[in-house]
Amino acid sequence: MSGLTKQIENLVLNHLPDESFFIVDIQTEEKAGKIKLVILIDSDEGITIEACAKVSRAISEELETSDLFPQAFILEVSSPGLDFPLGSPRQYKKNIGRDLKILLQSGSEISGKLLEVDENQIKLAVRKKEKGKKAIEEEMTFALNEIKKSTVQVSFK
CATH class of the missing domain: 2.30.30.100 (SH3 type barrels.)
Incomplete structure (x- = not known):
């Protein structure tokens, strides 16, 4: 895990609603000079769009005030789809x-x-x-x- 990914993981962990939520995957890719950050989260009880939106807003605010991404970035917080492989x-x-x-x-x-x-x-x-x-x-x-x-x-x- 890269240093940047570890920093993002720690940031996300601070904004998960409760201990039933967990991180599935964190992906970063650069496209046309912008960083795309995809964070997949899940919960033992299932996850709602509202939970993803709340986490996304909190992470976005913190990322904008940090220096993790000096250039423009796109943030996507969602749950893994059924086609996403199980890992943990x-x-x-x-x-x-x-x-x-x-x-x-x-x-x-x-x-x-x-x-x-x-x-x-x-x-x-x-x-x-x-x-x-x-x-x-x-x-x-x-x-x-x-x-x-x-x-x-x-x-x-």
Whole structure:
């Protein structure tokens, strides 16, 4: 994590509404001489547009009075979309009971329902179908450091 990102993280942490809120990601990119700062936040209970707007206003005011960005900047504070990969145990816990697709470091892809999460691993219920037999569900455990990418799968059933 760069020094600038760490400073932004500390600033954001000071303006989160309560301890149920957490930072998912901080991204900075330069476009046409302007810095674009994207801050993704979430909450254990879900997040509202109003919460994002409140955090955005507070951060914007503080950034404007600081010298972190001497040039013009664009600030975007939002929640991660469903297509944004899960990264922290806290994000996984929020999605227990939902279907995930995980890409392992080995290149294998596995889909299943998220059953359990701890600080180091997740447990999925994976449906396995053998030729000519009825599908069975098998519980499989994966260390978080084995997972390259993990996304929530949307079901329209």
